[in-house]
Amino acid sequence: MTTAPSTDYLCGLDVASLFLAGPFIQLLDPATGEMPEQARAPFDILIKHFEARGLAVHNAHRREAWGAELMRPDQCTPLDQDEIRKADVFVALPGFPASPGTHIEVGWASAFDKPIVLMLERGREYTFLVQGLHTVATVEYVEYTDVAEALPELDLALHRAVSRHRETARAS
Numbered sequence: 001m002t003t004a005p006s007t008d009y010l011c012g013l014d015v016a017s018l019f020l021a022g023p024f025i026q027l028l029d030p031a032t033g034e035m036p037e038q039a040r041a042p043f044d045i046l047i048k049h050f051e052a053r054g055l056a057v058h059n060a061h062r063r064e065a066w067g068a069e070l071m072r073p074d075q076c077t078p079l080d081q082d083e084i085r086k087a088d089v090f091v092a093l094p095g096f097p098a099s100p101g102t103h104i105e106v107g108w109a110s111a112f113d114k115p116i117v118l119m120l121e122r123g124r125e126y127t128f129l130v131q132g133l134h135t136v137a138t139v140e141y142v143e144y145t146d147v148a149e150a151l152p153e154l155d156l157a158l159h160r161a162v163s164r165h166r167e168t169a170r171a172s
Ligand code: 5HM
Pocket: 020, 021, 022, 023, 024, 025, 026, 059, 060, 061, 064, 070, 071, 072, 076, 077, 080, 099, 100, 101, 102, 105
């Protein structure tokens, strides 16, 4: 009897923690100061997906109660940088329009030599340094229209990024 190959690419990858970055301020409803359900959904889907696979997920949107408990800049900046430094992997939606905070975090993650997966919305234009980041860091790109539908591809991309990162570390 043949066994179908596993499509759970995170299984056995030995990755414990993940930082999830993405647009925040631009998604707040000016009337309530909170992210509407529709804006929360991609983050919610990704957090649940990774936590179901046993990863500890650090995400500022959830930490700050989707805008209801927004931190001051001098609180969230060192916290985010520290969590990215500690995370095993970094996943970001750079955003369209571009999220300034996420772009800073992508810079930190690459400077800290983290395996990175960037989720790019299909049909959008991203800045040159996002498009070219793979030349200087371990980056995998996932094009998506619907985050939920892109989950298997995201897992594969994460697997690739972590494996390539380990190979590079072994070779050096
Ligand atoms: O510039 P923007 O708000 O889109 O930046 C979003 C990124 O900055 C998120 O990935 C989040 O980790 C971080 N951030 C945060 O931690 C941003 C804000 C508000 O700008 C915040 N806490 N209050």
